[in-house]
Amino acid sequence: MKKYINTLCFMCSVRCPIQVEVENEQVISIRGNPHVPAMNGGVCPKGVAAMAALNDTQRVQSPLIRTGERGSGQWKRVSWEEALDYTADRCKAIFDKYGAKSAVYCERANLISDISKSFQKAIGSPNHFTHDTVCKGSINTACRSMIGYTDGQINADWTNAKHVVLYGRNVFESVEIKAMNSFMAALEKGTKLTYIDPRVTITAAKAHDYKMIRPGGDLAFNYALMNIIIKEKLYDAPYVKRWVEGFNELSRFVDPYTPEWAEKETGLPAAEIVSLAREVSRVKPAVVFHYGYRGSHHPTEVYFRRSILILNALIGSIESKGGLFIKKGLKDAGYKAGLKTFSSQKFPEMEDKRRFDGCGQDKFPIADPAHGVGFMFPHAVINEDPYPIKVLFAFRYDPLLSNPDYNTNMKALQKLDLIVASDVNFGATTAMADVILPESFFLERSDPLQMGSGLKPAINRRIACVRPRFDTEPMWWIVKQLADRLGVGQYFPYETAEDIWKYQLADLDIKIEDFDETGSVSLSDKAIWWDRNDGINFKTPSGKIEVVSDLMESHGIPSLPAYEPLDRQPDAFRLMCGRCVAHTNVMTQNNLYLNHLVPENRLWINDRRAKELGIADNDRIEVASNAGKGEMRAFVTDLIHPEAAFMLHGFGHKEVDSKRSYGKGVADAMLQERHHDKIGGSPALDHTWITVKKL
Amino acid sequence: MGDYIITTNPKRCIACHACEIACKSENNIPLEATLGKIVVLGPKMVNGKPKMSSVFVPCFHCEKAWCLEACPTEAIRRREKDGLVYIIESLCVGCKACIMACPWHIPQWNAETGKAIKCDLCMDRIDQGLEPACVSVCPTDALSFGRPEELSDKTRETYAHGLLERNLSATSVR
Numbered sequence: 044m045k046k047y048i049n050t051l052c053f054m055c056s057v058r059c060p061i062q063v064e065v066e067n068e069q070v071i072s073i074r075g076n077p078h079v080p081a082m083n084g085g086v087c088p089k090g091v092a093a094m095a096a097l098n099d100t101q102r103v104q105s106p107l108i109r110t111g112e113r114g115s116g117q118w119k120r121v122s123w124e125e126a127l128d129y130t131a132d133r134c135k136a137i138f139d140k141y142g143a144k145s146a147v148y149c150e151r152a153n154l155i156s157d158i159s160k161s162f163q164k165a166i167g168s169p170n171h172f173t174h175d176t177v178c179k180g181s182i183n184t185a186c187r188s189m190i191g192y193t194d195g196q197i198n199a200d201w202t203n204a205k206h207v208v209l210y211g212r213n214v215f216e217s218v219e220i221k222a223m224n225s226f227m228a229a230l231e232k233g234t235k236l237t238y239i240d241p242r243v244t245i246t247a248a249k250a251h252d253y254k255m256i257r258p259g260g261d262l263a264f265n266y267a268l269m270n271i272i273i274k275e276k277l278y279d280a281p282y283v284k285r286w287v288e289g290f291n292e293l294s295r296f297v298d299p300y301t302p303e304w305a306e307k308e309t310g311l312p313a314a315e316i317v318s319l320a321r322e323v324s325r326v327k328p329a330v331v332f333h334y335g336y337r338g339s340h341h342p343t344e345v346y347f348r349r350s351i352l353i354l355n356a357l358i359g360s361i362e363s364k365g366g367l368f369i370k371k372g373l374k375d376a377g378y379k380a381g382l383k384t385f386s387s388q389k390f391p392e393m394e395d396k397r398r399f400d401g402c403g404q405d406k407f408p409i410a411d412p413a414h415g416v417g418f419m420f421p422h423a424v425i426n427e428d429p430y431p432i433k434v435l436f437a438f439r440y441d442p443l444l445s446n447p448d449y450n451t452n453m454k455a456l457q458k459l460d461l462i463v464a465s466d467v468n469f470g471a472t473t474a475m476a477d478v479i480l481p482e483s484f485f486l487e488r489s490d491p492l493q494m495g496s497g498l499k500p501a502i503n504r505r506i507a508c509v510r511p512r513f514d515t516e517p518m519w520w521i522v523k524q525l526a527d528r529l530g531v532g533q534y535f536p537y538e539t540a541e542d543i544w545k546y547q548l549a550d551l552d553i554k555i556e557d558f559d560e561t562g563s564v565s566l567s568d569k570a571i572w573w574d575r576n577d578g579i580n581f582k583t584p585s586g587k588i589e590v591v592s593d594l595m596e597s598h599g600i601p602s603l604p605a606y607e608p609l610d611r612q613p614d615a616f617r618l619m620c621g622r623c624v625a626h627t628n629v630m631t632q633n634n635l636y637l638n639h640l641v642p643e644n645r646l647w648i649n650d651r652r653a654k655e656l657g658i659a660d661n662d663r664i665e666v667a668s669n670a671g672k673g674e675m676r677a678f679v680t681d682l683i684h685p686e687a688a689f690m691l692h693g694f695g696h697k698e699v700d701s702k703r704s705y706g707k708g709v710a711d712a713m714l715q716e717r718h719h720d721k722i723g724g725s726p727a728l729d730h731t732w733i734t735v736k737k738l
Numbered sequence: 739m740g741d742y743i744i745t746t747n748p749k750r751c752i753a754c755h756a757c758e759i760a761c762k763s764e765n766n767i768p769l770e771a772t773l774g775k776i777v778v779l780g781p782k783m784v785n786g787k788p789k790m791s792s793v794f795v796p797c798f799h800c801e802k803a804w805c806l807e808a809c810p811t812e813a814i815r816r817r818e819k820d821g822l823v824y825i826i827e828s829l830c831v832g833c834k835a836c837i838m839a840c841p842w843h844i845p846q847w848n849a850e851t852g853k854a855i856k857c858d859l860c861m862d863r864i865d866q867g868l869e870p871a872c873v874s875v876c877p878t879d880a881l882s883f884g885r886p887e888e889l890s891d892k893t894r895e896t897y898a899h900g901l902l903e904r905n906l907s908a909t910s911v912r
């Protein structure tokens with residue numbers, strides 16, 4: 044009998060609503076959930092490739108305990124009982140000596156993060172971090188400093204925007220299907236797209252105006268835009284008067300940053316900056332200056348992200364149709380309570396609350412402890428600062444390939460007493476583990492409900508479509524089993540996924556059956572907007588958009604520090620990294636189809652500079668930085684700025700069990716040096732200079 | 739294309755290749771064989787601006803089907819009801835005559851079975867009232883599937899509507 048099951052994809056973190064066709068425990072097809080119109084009934088290549096991922100025999104097929112050297116790929120297959128007992132016994136011995144705080148738990152923020160955080164609280168460790176800080180720690184901090192919400196709590200109104208400005212936000216390759224389709228429909232109706240990136244992407248090819256900016260020039264570009272917007276009074280004056288704190292300071296601050304000044308920093312003609320300022324002003328407030336993901340990651344990133352938000356504020360776009368909006372949740376939809384969380388239970392008082400990363404404490408006073416600063420992990424381990432770290436739970440996350448400076452991270456991993464990994468596939472960190480507790484694939488497992496905040500909030504459900512192919516379990520089960528063995532099982536009052544759903548829905552008048560038909564429960568039929576004249580609930584101390592930020596100033600951090608030019612190294616290249624449509628972070632390079640589509644990364648270098656170095660397209664080259672080096676092939680092209688070099692993130696896998704991706708390409712993490720934004724906590728992923736030579 | 743046609747809207751296509759992967763994985767064909775192929779040009783610089791274009795190339799199900807005529811074992815047949823050209827696997831002896839005969843070398847080689855395979859526009863899906871896998875999976879709706887006459891109708895109407903609307907709004911402004 045054929046079944047059609049509505050669930051949530053997890054080939055990437057977007058978690059698109061999908062419909063899975065199943066017959067006799069086999070997945071026949073995967074499509075967009077037809078109840079969600081913006082999916083267009085489609086899925087991206089990663090979604091389609093989930094079928095191959097499900098049946099892949101290169102998955103972790105059972106619990107494993109390491110028998111050879113770390114990373115040797117020598118494992119003993121064991122039962123769940125044995126793997127869990129082994130893990131718990133090792134933990135107990137270590138905790139007796141160093142305390143539970145010696146255990147760090149890292150993951151990609153996901154549907155079980157609430158349970159993961161509860162686990163750390165239950166065992167008595169303050170140390171949990173997510174991958175978020177790597178890509179968006181500084182965006183998060185910038186957002187909180189200005190509007191009191193995180194970047195995860197806002198979004199762009201793609202459908203109604205009249206002009207969208209993207210800084211390396213490659214929407215047509217790093218796809219989020221619903222947003223992409225809404226935007227595509229808007230483009231067909233005449234919405235303008237300005238795309239700014241040192242590299243030509245698919246998004247650049249779809250833009251009305253593509254600007255090949257000098258790498259790192261975005262901040263100067265934005266200051267010049269502000270300069271013109273203020274000088275020519277192109278801003279939304281009533282909105283600015285009502286909502287913006289610090290406008291006078293801003294006016295004084297941007298006065299010297301003229302378009303002519305910016306031309307030198309960005310390589311873009313002053314006249315183009317002026318005309319963009321005028322163009323966006325004409326359609327205000329239906330303008331999106333997109334705040335996120337990619338663009339320049341430098342040590343000053345928090346100020347770059349703030350500059351984007353300031354532009355939105357000047358143009359009046361925050362909480363305006365066609366601009367940015369603040370996501371609405373259960374309470375905004377008229378419900379009295381939210382989804383009940385496990386992490387809000389009362390846990391025993393921790394004896395030592397100092398975090399390994401000093402996030403929200405001494406080292407990063409205004410970064411977000413909900414995500415932590417993973418960048419500090421190797422520092423904490425190697426220097427035992429603030430105390431010895433002995434155990435790493437790497438659950439569904441590969442810090443080794445995801446964080447800059449592979450070699451230093453590797454040194455930290457080698458120093459640990461115990462690495463417990465849990466994942467569907469072998470990743471670089473999983474391969475280094477002492478014990479692997481394999482997780483079931485998303486098509487094989489049900490997970491906690493997802494709160495889908497937005498203009499029309501909804502609750503969404505991932506539900507198992509087929510039985511596990513191998514001896515694997517869902518993460519919430521694994522965590523509970525460990526908790527039981529460490530004597531804190533009482534904080535995980537569930538046996539099944541249904542128990543978890545019931546717990547989450549306890550305070551709401553919503554039943555589990557309500558999800559059966561469409562996979563979600565919609566909480567509002569119409570878009571919830573706040574009144575932009577008087578009803579926006581900014582969560583800053585002033586209740587306004589704080590260009591001069593209380594959060595920053597109260598910690599002695601300046602809101603508007605003078606611009607510092609980036610250094611120049613004429614003989615080197617500024618390394619940039621990014622995504623393509625085929626791969627998710629470091630997770631999919633070994634997938635049968637996706638590996639076939641994009642099997643390795645090549646280094647993009649400008650044709651003129653390649654010629655000077657005697658490098659032809661596809662030549663083997665050596666790429667080196669102060670952090671490390673590697674060998675790969677060159678992609679010689681006029682599609683990249685001469686000062687920049689680019690490589691796709693996620694390659695350079697060396698785990699022997701991933702046979703398709705093994706040894707292909709170079710990991711950007713191998714070359715990225717340890718630079719970071721000391722305020723927002725993000726690593727400065729685009730700050731490293733590399734040299735290139737022909738082999 | 740028998741009675742059908744698949745068209746590509748290059749403005750919508752993002753060169754993601756979901757169409758190709760769905761074709762491979764749902765029809766269970768080997769990795770190296772590509773029945774429906776998305777051909778992408780670019781991005782490349784044209785007069786200082788990045789441009790790209792693409793077109794999806796399935797089997798055309800020709801009216802004069804070279805492959806069918808070349809096949810010595812009559813393994814390649816044409817469906818009476820809609821003109822789709824398909825291969826009966828059990829009759830294929832693996833001589834590759836169809837691959838050579840097709841001006842575009844569209845039939846593919848299945849190295850695992852030693853037989854030729856080709857796009858049949860997912861006839862089993864068509865019979866269930868569905869679109870071919872490639873078309874239905876496309877996340878941006880860049881591919882459309884239909885009968886040539888519908889297509890011509892639709893395109894002409896959209897185009898003419900645009901013109902008419904422009905005329906109307908032009909008069910209203912004056």
Ligand code: SF4
Pocket residue numbers: 797798799800802803804805806823839840841842843844845856
């Ligand atoms: S395989 Fe070639 S000759 Fe045969 S129907 Fe298709 S396009 Fe025509």
Ligand code: SF4
Pocket residue numbers: 746750751752753754755756757758776792794875876877878879880881
């Ligand atoms: S699935 Fe659609 S968007 Fe993707 S390559 Fe094929 S036609 Fe283009």
